[in-house]
Every structure is written in structure tokens, then in C-alpha cells.
Amino acid sequence: MVDSPFKKTVLAYSGGLDTSVIIRWLIDTYGCEVVAFAADLGQGEELDPLEEKAKASGASEFYVVDLRNEFVSDFAFPVMRAEAIYERKYLLATSLARPLIAKAQVDIARKTGADSLSHGATGKGNDQVRFELTYKALAPDLGRIVPWRDPNWDIKDREQAMEYAAKHGIPVPTTVSKPYSMDRNMWHISYEGGILEDPANSPPKDMFLTTVDPEDAPDKPEEVEIEMHAGNPVKVNGKEMSGVEIVELLNTIAGRNGVGRADLVENRLVGIKSRGVYESPAATVLYAAHRALCELVLDREVHHYRLLIAEKYAELVYNGQWYTPLRDSFDAFINTTENRVTGTVKIKLYKGNLTILSRKSPYSLYMQDLGGFGEADIYEQGDATGFINCYGLPLMVEALAKKNWPKS
């Protein structure tokens, strides 16, 4: 046992083998009391048996908190409103669960009088950064214990973890381990590692849990209508629902039509490339609906600048910089125009395809007479002559100037 300043630590607990082993390891290594904390983010796992498991593994206290509303309203939707997509493909869900879990963990630490925080993320991934940056931002006074990077940690693989569990009477999983790792919440499931590591390999067909293979999806398309108010979805198919209900319903609808998969080789913050496969059916539908309305209601300058901000916003979220002044500033920027992202979008889902059928907004800047070939007296075709003459003037000046340039 190390000579430790920590008497009580709150562990982000998933109920899996790793975090169960970590409970015991913390007690044995740091001699501290362990509070197990589980966040309900709609991950669809059985949360019920967790308390028993945690206690059997040695936890002195156990808390589970339903964070689904907060997750959807304060994390998932703002990122969707910012149209943030990491490296053009990844909708960022694991990235945004971590800061919320860490924040709730800090709350539990305050409530239980703990002096430190712990998590089970490994030393090569992004999640450790996301947890710990949040700890630093929200609780700079609390200690941090990170088993996977701890010099006293010597469990190298699943076999050793199973052995350790057996030796300490920790309940072990009875199912066969999957040949990849997985993270699930209601906004997405991510898969990485194992057989996915070789980017020359396709993911196995049976890996996906929320989306059917497009080839197995129904032969008939399904239409869904999303109504948004101020950038957030408020109705599906005409029925008013909470954000959580909307996400759950759209996961079902889009999932059964095979919509919402992504597969990329991405750049991790810690300086390495990694292959990730994602399914996020509801998110995919909501991003598309939101964007379709943005096309109608945002003026070009805002729209184009938002595309630049979206890239940086996605980097911030991916890199764990959720609780940062820059993200606050971006939200302030984004929110100035979100109040007009109100309207209805009709979408067709069919065997992996998502097609916008229709979009309408009372705040539309689209003027049919202007964009089409009719006439409108606020714009004369002849105006284009002057416009082109000004707009093209630098090109003409350059072309003329070049004639007098020295030969070089």
C-alpha cells in the first residue's frame, strides 16, 4: 500500500470488469474508501445490478444518477446546433459524455466528502483527457488517481484482470469478451480496438447494436417529420416530446432503416491515429434536419463562418475542452442565430439513406422570386454588370499589370 493522501475517492463506475477490479485495487493500493458512481446516459445496459456488483467489489457507497435530460439538452443538442463533426465524420458522442460524467462525479465527491476522483480510462486514449480536464476545471482542489497510468498498477490485460477478480472475489462477466471495445450512450455507440484496428478490415456485421445493416432494412422507405424550435427538436411526426424521448424514438426509427453509421481513421489528441466505428442514428437525423433549416434561415456570412467554427468546436469537444472559455464563446456566437432555426423538415429514411424531402421555416430568407427566374424589384439583372465589374476588378488589374511586369 502506498503512502497516500487520499481517504475517499469517487470512481466513475461502469460495472464492467475493469472498473470492478479498480474498486478493489484502489482500496488495496491507496487504502481509501471507494464511492462507485454510475451515470445513466441511456446506455441501455442494465443499471440495476450495478449497486450490488459495486458493493461486492468493495465500494463503500454507490450512486447512480439519471443524466439523460442534461446530456441531451446541455451536451448533445448544443454540439448539434454548432454542427460540430470531428474530421467531417464523427458526431462526437463519447467525447461529450465524459465531461458530464466527470461533472456529476465532482458533485458526488462534494456530497460524500471525498477528496479525490478516479476513472478507468486507459493511457492511450482520449477519454482520460476528457475526464481529467473536467476534474481540473471544476475541482482543482481534488486529487486524481488514474489506475491505468499508476506506477503501482500491474494488470496488463483481460486475463490478468480476470485472475485478479477471481482472487479477490469480484464478480466476473460470464459472457465471452467482444473482440473490440465499445462505449454506449443514447447519442451513439462507438467501437474501436481489437479486430477494428486494421483499417483494411470492415467491421463484423453483428457488431452494430442500434442500426440494422442497410441490406437488412425494410424494402419500403419510412418518412419522419422533425419540428425544431430555436435549434432544438420539439416534435417528431407532429407529436410533442421531450428531448430524451425524441432521441430514443429517432434511434429506433433511423436505426431500423440502417441510418447513422460512420467508419473512419481519426487523429486522437494524444498524437496517434486510431480507427473508430460509430453508430448514431438519432444524431444523424437531427444534424441533417437542423442543417436543412440552417440553409433556409442563416445568411451566407454567418453560415460560412459557422463552418469554420464548427471545425474548431469539434476539436474542442473531441479534445476534452468542454469546460473552457472558448467553448462558451462559441456557444454565444452560435446562439445569436439559433433562435431563427425553427421549422419543419421532412426526411425519408431508406436502407441507410437519409433524404431531405421538404424544409419549411417562418424565418426563411429564401425568396422564391429572387432565387428563381421571376422578377423582383429589389434586384435588377443589370445590377450584376456593376457587381461583376467591381468583383472582377482585381483580376483585371492583375491581368493588366502583368503586361508591364519585368521578365523574371
Place this chain on the structure above:
Amino acid sequence: MVDSPFKKTVLAYSGGLDTSVIIRWLIDTYGCEVVAFAADLGQGEELDPLEEKAKASGASEFYVVDLRNEFVSDFAFPVMRAEAIYERKYLLATSLARPLIAKAQVDIARKTGADSLSHGATGKGNDQVRFELTYKALAPDLGRIVPWRDPNWDIKDREQAMEYAAKHGIPVPTTVSKPYSMDRNMWHISYEGGILEDPANSPPKDMFLTTVDPEDAPDKPEEVEIEMHAGNPVKVNGKEMSGVEIVELLNTIAGRNGVGRADLVENRLVGIKSRGVYESPAATVLYAAHRALCELVLDREVHHYRLLIAEKYAELVYNGQWYTPLRDSFDAFINTTENRVTGTVKIKLYKGNLTILSRKSPYSLYMQDLGGFGEADIYEQGDATGFINCYGLPLMVEALAKKNWPKS
């Protein structure tokens, strides 16, 4: 007839009603000789009868130039290499045909001793800008006649054009006019106007010419393997082909699987919103294959900066600023790393879906041992501790500093 300085003008001629009428109108209004020039960009229309038509309409000379190779190599592929997509959806093909046509038109003007250039684009669209900016950049000394914005032009609609044609013995189309306008080249077909103007309407099913409706596509997926060398496709399914052949083949393959449609409300340069529907099957496949390789071979910093440049690059192309120093500078930037975009990508096409099955490159920066959960001695998990402490230091400093901030 106006008192005109122009004796001979080269008209960008499509063979349609509008440009046929314009030939005669130019002769009658400006008293000039008209050289009709048609570009072969693989638009798939009958180019053979054009000469006869042009002459029948009054043209003194007629030229058709096969620009397909140049279009693919010097316009389409560089834009694909830059990953430029306008407003995240439009692959830009009309935008990049215009400067090439205009450039070839200038060449014809030089060859035929013409003193001016003319085109049939209207005064509300982007194409006029793309034509005329190229004229200004490449031939600042040549005059420009733009019928649609000309004070002497009084043909307001199709009926008047038909009348004018009948009156002047110009051959008129015998088919029924389509309820939208269309532009075609081998990189895409664009549709706009007419019944598409209302963004609440879906395009009619029979509008699309190169892609089948996903619902009508084969029930069996089709795999296609693209090999790229230095950012350009060189083989399809193992067979070496020219760029033109590759684009034509991929149009067929992706088209029959319903892949490559886009539908958006976009911001035109001239300050108005417009609804555009596009089909670009080959381009869609090539962008995806190129991107998949970029994920393997580009380091994060270059990759992320390219995403910013891609937005501006797309704006430049969309706005007709092809022949500009900034586009040259962007190409120089992009090309520094394209030499490593070499490798093979296997893609599955199925009823509108495009799925990357596999990607391989000899220049890959992906190291399986690093990204996964194995060990590699160039990176220790423990390094993450120091990384996180540095990376999170500003957050911690802010959190600590805040404790001493004045209450405000």
C-alpha cells in the same frame, strides 16, 4: 442596331434555344460576326448536330473542342484533392466547367481574331460571374457582350424566345421543355429553377439522368476498388485507365446503385438563396476514396488546416475565382502532401449508400500498435500524465484564479 465597337464575337454555344436565339440577336443588335463555340465536357448531349444548328442560326464559324481530359485533370481532380465542397454538400461541377469553357473561348477568340466574348447565362445566377471573371483574368483586352443583361435584350421568357426563333428561321427544339433548368458535364448534372424553386418540394423521380432512385437500385451491393496515385485515381477494379475513363466508368457504376445525389438550399454569390439539386456519382466515389486515404496519410495538423482551406477553396470555385492567385496558393499548399495520397480503397455501393470497406496506403501514418491497446516503446501510457498536466494547466490556472476574482 447599336453603334458597336465589336466586329466579331465568340459565343459559348450550347445548341439550346437560348444560345441559338442569341446568335441571331448578336448579329441583329451588334452587327457583328458570331463564332459559335461548344465545349465537349462529356455532357452526353449530341454534339454532332450543333454545327448545323449554329450555322442555321447565323454563326459564321463553329468550333467544338474536346476538353474532357483537361476538365478532369486540371479542374475536377484538383478540386477533389482539395476536398472542396460548397456548403458541405455541393461538389461544384458547374462552377468548374465555366472557367474552362471561358478559357477555351478566349483561345478561339485569339485564333479567329475575334474582338469580344459572349455567353448566355442570366443575370441572377453564378455562371455569368464565372464566365466573366475568367474573361477579365485571361483577356482583359477583349470586349464582353452579355445579352441577358443587355439593355437591348427584350426576350423575357421561353415563349418570346420561341417566337423570335420562328421569326428568324432558327431551329427550335421539338421536345417539351423541362420544368426546371439543367446543366450537365461528366462530373455532374445540376438542376434548379421551375418546380424545384420551392424548397418544400422534392424533385420529381424522373428528373435524374445518371443515378437511379436508390429504391430502384439492385438488391445486391456492388464493390468497387479505387487505386489512387498522388491524389489522383489511376485504376478501377485493378484496371489502369485514364482520368476520363475512370470518371465515365464510375458514373455508370455508382449511378446504377443510386449513389451521388445532393439537394440543398445554397447561397449564391449574387446575394440570394437558391435551391439546387445535383447528381455526381463518380465525384462522390472519388471524394470518398480520396478522403479515406487522407485519413491514413495526413498528419493531424495538415489535415485539420486543410478542412479550413477546403471551405474557402469551395467558395472561390463557386464564386468564379478560378484564375486567381489565391487558388494557385491553395493548390501549392494542397499539393505539398498529395504525393503521399497513394493507395487502394475498397468501397461498397448499395442503393444510395457508399461504405468504405477497406483502405491501404504505403504512406500510412497509422501504426496499429500505437492506436490500439498493444505496447510500443515510442509511447508510454505514463506520458499521458505529463501531457494532461500541461494540456490542462490553463484550465486549472483559470479555476484557481477565479477563486480570487472580485465579485462582480
Place this chain on the structure above:
Amino acid sequence: MVDSPFKKTVLAYSGGLDTSVIIRWLIDTYGCEVVAFAADLGQGEELDPLEEKAKASGASEFYVVDLRNEFVSDFAFPVMRAEAIYERKYLLATSLARPLIAKAQVDIARKTGADSLSHGATGKGNDQVRFELTYKALAPDLGRIVPWRDPNWDIKDREQAMEYAAKHGIPVPTTVSKPYSMDRNMWHISYEGGILEDPANSPPKDMFLTTVDPEDAPDKPEEVEIEMHAGNPVKVNGKEMSGVEIVELLNTIAGRNGVGRADLVENRLVGIKSRGVYESPAATVLYAAHRALCELVLDREVHHYRLLIAEKYAELVYNGQWYTPLRDSFDAFINTTENRVTGTVKIKLYKGNLTILSRKSPYSLYMQDLGGFGEADIYEQGDATGFINCYGLPLMVEALAKKNWPKS
């Protein structure tokens, strides 16, 4: 006289020869009543005789409005807070006076029941754009009469304007005309045209009105202390003052020490290069003081992103896009962190030099123990090892990967 829909127009009136002539020209050409409107932006010219002049020139009504407070608080200071500087040199004052004048002009039009707006800016500059974009944004229903671009306008130069004035009994200036044009408000004076057009020429020594030549400034440096609160200056040398008073005082102090000149060849919106010389003593001091505080209180990520926004913000302002959604969004971004730009900056002014002597803020993120060479337990030197290993990992991977790359 043209057949005009306009019965009453409000003219932005400066009292100079041009706008005096325009009053009469409007009456004679458009047969409309002319309301002369002059804005007091602290331009230091005699505003008193304007009413008499305007009426003598034919104006039916005359209004002068003191806009100094609004100009400073709502235009000058927000742009300074955004650290917007056009092309790294120009502090933008004319650019931000125009939208305010135009806005006030619209107010007068509403009040007097006018149906149109007019200004005296020429057809080659930026000011016409700044006026008219504001008209369009705030009063799309009002007409616009722009004499300098009007087909009926045939006054080509000063001589013709003098003749026109003499003929119509318009009071003419008795002083000799300056060999350049000038625009003055309390935030700056700009000079352009005439002898300044050749960028190979220096401006004449006696041109500058608010700053002495550094060579003629006092031999003793002068210190000035600026106190800022939430990004705005509130005290100078310990004395609380209004924004207007601060700007006036700093113009005097910095001006007598030769601080605040700029001289550049800039890119106008209308597509041409132009040479501008500016003096903005107070603005120069306030930008520097604000920036010095930003260095203390902004975290790196916000600070660096603001530098990008500052470029675009400056373009917006320069280009007349004041009343646009994008500028609103930028302000929202900027203002999220301005509340902490509070503190005191001591500055030395000496013969054209501005030197920061000291900066202090209660919101400082600068921690002396961290930045220096002392010790602080939130950061261990050893952390840098892990940081560098992660941060440099992509470089190492690239170096290692290259060894296996094909020779090409």
C-alpha cells in the same frame, strides 16, 4: 428634371462644397424637398454655421444631432474590444462613422416623413457602400439618390462644383482647397487622394491635425494611466470620465506626443488599392491598453481565436457590413470574455512611441510562480516529458514511417 418618385430626401450633409452643391442639385434634378442632416461625431469642425449654409443652399429643413456618446460607446469601443484592425494597420474610424450617420439619417427620415436618402460619397470609395448597406438594412422601403453615380450628375471636379455653386448662389469656401481629401471624427482623421495617391510619396508635414510630428514632440516623455472596466476605459490618470471625455483627452495627450499615425496601401472593397493615411491618437492608446490587459486575462485558446475573428471583424466593418448578423455574432463571442478585461495599464508616450510600462488586473491568469522559475505544485517540470512525448508523437511516427515509404 427627372420624373422622380421622391418628394423629400434626407441628405447626409457635411457643410462642404460638395454636399452644398448636392442640395441644390437634388432640388433641381429630382424636384424634391431636401432635409440636410449633420452628425456631430466630434469632428471638431464648426457645426454652428451649418444650418445657415444648408438653408442658403436650398435645404428646407436642417438637423444636427450630437452622436458622440453613441459613436464612442456603440461603435468605437466595441470595435476596439474586438481588436479589429484592417490589414494590420487601420483602426477603422471612418468605416464606423458611416453606419451611425446612416442610421441617424434614417431616424430623421422617419421623423420628417421623407421618402428617400442621399449622400455625397463618390463612386469609387468604400463610403458609398457603408452608407447604402445601412440604408438597405434599416430602411429597405426608402429610396436612395446617389448624385455621384447618377446619370444626371455632370459635375466632374472642384472647378465645376465652384461654378455650379456660384451660379446658384451657394456659399463657397474661401480657403484654398487641400491637395487631398479628409474625413474627421473624434476617433480619427483619414487622408487620401491627391498628392497622397503616389505611394512613393510621404505625406506633407503640415497635413496632420491632431498629432504633432514626433520630431516636434516634447523631449520629455509623458505617462498616462488608463483604467478599464469590462473592456471599456473608465478612468484616465485616476480620474473618472465619460467615454467621450476620455477619447477627447487622449487625443490631446497622445496627439501632443506624436502618437497614433498610420500610413498604408489598403485594399478597398470595390476592388482597388488605395493609399490611406490616418491619425488616431486616442484609439491607438486605447487599443494598446486593452490589448495589454487581454494578455493578462484571456486564456490562450480564446486569445488566439480572437485574433482570427479580429481579421474578419475588421473586414466586416471596413466593408460596411455593420448591421449584419455576423457582426452581432462576433460581438456575442467577444463579449463573453470582455467582462474580465478590467484593470490598469500605465503607458509612456514619447515622440511617437507608445510603451507599456505596467499592467495589472484582478482577473489576471498570470501566475508569477508558474511562468517564472520558482516552484508551484500544480505543475511539475517532469510533466513536460510526457507532454513532449505526446505532443511530438506525430513527428516521431512520421519520421519512423518514412523509413518504410516507397522510393518515389
Place this chain on the structure above:
Amino acid sequence: MVDSPFKKTVLAYSGGLDTSVIIRWLIDTYGCEVVAFAADLGQGEELDPLEEKAKASGASEFYVVDLRNEFVSDFAFPVMRAEAIYERKYLLATSLARPLIAKAQVDIARKTGADSLSHGATGKGNDQVRFELTYKALAPDLGRIVPWRDPNWDIKDREQAMEYAAKHGIPVPTTVSKPYSMDRNMWHISYEGGILEDPANSPPKDMFLTTVDPEDAPDKPEEVEIEMHAGNPVKVNGKEMSGVEIVELLNTIAGRNGVGRADLVENRLVGIKSRGVYESPAATVLYAAHRALCELVLDREVHHYRLLIAEKYAELVYNGQWYTPLRDSFDAFINTTENRVTGTVKIKLYKGNLTILSRKSPYSLYMQDLGGFGEADIYEQGDATGFINCYGLPLMVEALAKKNWPKS
């Protein structure tokens, strides 16, 4: 003595107390041979006695390499051409010396068969990152020993270093230590730490070595004429000189007129704020001259995009990412237009002021007739009407659309 894999290490040696002590410490701790390597970057210190000192401290070999030409041509000038300035104030000289020293150090390691590299930078600064990233990029196979972060290092301050030196017979400095640390090369001197740490303090008057206090500079201004060719200076006052000679001469000229100081609180890469004071007289003059030519010869779009790249370029250099693909890509971008940055700039230097008196280039895009108030037939004033109507159309559409928006 640790059990070390290293037999021979190359140390970046300055001749100061720290690196002298490090030679002995490396021998004693790692049991390895030490090659001392000193780079001549025009730092103006005595390089002659270094060999003797190094050997007396225990080095088995000593190398000094004159890197001045390479430093100026391949490091300083490219960064100047990119107009890269860190946080708007710092001209980056220390940042760009480090990668060159590290590169030369690698060359010496290859030549002498060393197996490792070492430097004397501390664990809180940027320089360690700049050294080590270069090591990783150029010599991933060589080991790295970093005394200041080494667990075996226990020298905490100057007193302990003096003791250690005395004990081991290492020559110690006889002069009094300065109350700040300093880094010098021909592009600048940087000062930080010690009495400079408090940002409320001004630097002491006698600290500056190359620039006189403006108050002590001559009462007469001095003019200097810079001729540039393709972005690089080639003549001063009409006399052709090498890059190194130009920098040395301009250091003298600008330095004696008090030009070239900067003082800021900057954001270090390692996550902390730090106060730096810099003097870089030649660099200041060359940046200003280069920029003055850019104003004439770069078109607006390139010019404005370069301003964005300049920010990121400066970050890269500051952060030690010299040998990275992104910097290569930026150089490719920049260099596309540098060939036209040719011309002559006349500058007045006076007591800290730098004033552009004149700029001329054969590649100028400035057309006097266009920018001024004369006439030129490639631009009609009336064109502005159409331009403004198009350019302002989105504002008008928004203003009109708003009238129909729902009240919210």
C-alpha cells in the same frame, strides 16, 4: 551512476554555467562521453574561449559551427516572409534558433557516432519542446537526456550550480549574474524571468544590449532604404550585401535609433503565461519593409488569407513545430506570391519610431488612376450601383423577411 544505454551524447553547449555543469553531470550520472556543440548564430558572445571551457568541464570533443547564413536564409527570412508574429508582438527569434541548433546537433551526432542528444533548457519553458521535437523529427533513433527534468538532477538554483562547479573544477563566471535570463542571436535578444516576472514592472533601462533607449537616441532621424527581391532583402542603402550582412547592419542602424523593442505577456505552449521582453531591430525593419511591399503587390484575397496563416504559422514556430508537414505546406502557400515581393522601401528611423516614407515595386497592383479620383475606363463609378445592390441584397432580404417573421 545510472545504468544507462548511452555511451556518447552531444550537448547543445552555450558556455554558460548551466551547460558547463551539465557536461560534468552527464559524465558522472550517465557515464557517457560528452561532445559539446556550440552554434554560432551571431549571438555576439565570445565563441573563442568555449572550446577551452568545454574541455575543462569534461567534454571529450568540442564543435562550433557557423550557422549564421543558414539561420538567416532558411529560418529568419522565411518566417518574416510569412509575416508571422506571435500574439501580434513577438518576432519569434529564439523559437527559430532552437530547431536549427537541434538539427546541427543531430549532424554532429551522426558525424561523431553519438547515440544521444542533450540540452540545458528547463522544464517550464518552450525551448525544451523546440529542441526535442526537432530531435524526434530528424533523429527518432537517438536517445535524449534532459538534465533539468531528470530524476537524478538535484541542482535547484544558481548557488547549487556554483557549488557543483567549484567542487568539480568547472570554470565559473566571474561576472555578477543578471537578474533575468537572456537568449541572444542575430535576429533578436529575449529577456525573461527574474525581475521581469511581474508584469507590473518595466524592464530596467540598462538591460537592452542592441537598442538604445529611444530617449537617448539621436535627435536627427536616419533614413534607410531596403531593396527586396522575391521577398528577401538584397540591398541596404543601395549596396548589395548578403543576408547576414544586412541583418548585422540593420541591427546597428535600427538599434542606434531605438527601434525594435517589444514587451508582452505571452502564452507558452506548456500552458502558462510568461512575460517576455524582446529587442529585434533588424527584424523589425525587415518585417516593415516586406509588409510595405506586400501592400502594393498582393491582391486582397491572398493578402487577407495570409493574415490568417500568419497567426497559425507563428504558433507553429513558437511551439517548436518547425520540422512539420504543415510548415512546409504554409511555405508552399506563401512562396507562390513572394516572387513578386520585389521593390524598394524607404524608411525613417527616429527615436524608436519606424515610418515608411516610400515604397515602389515593378509588380505593383496599385493603379493610381483607379484608387484616386481620376478616371479609368476599366471601372465606371456607375458600376458601384450594381455592386452595392448585389452586395447588399442579403441585408435587404433579411430586412424585408423580418417584417413577416413571427413575433417571438
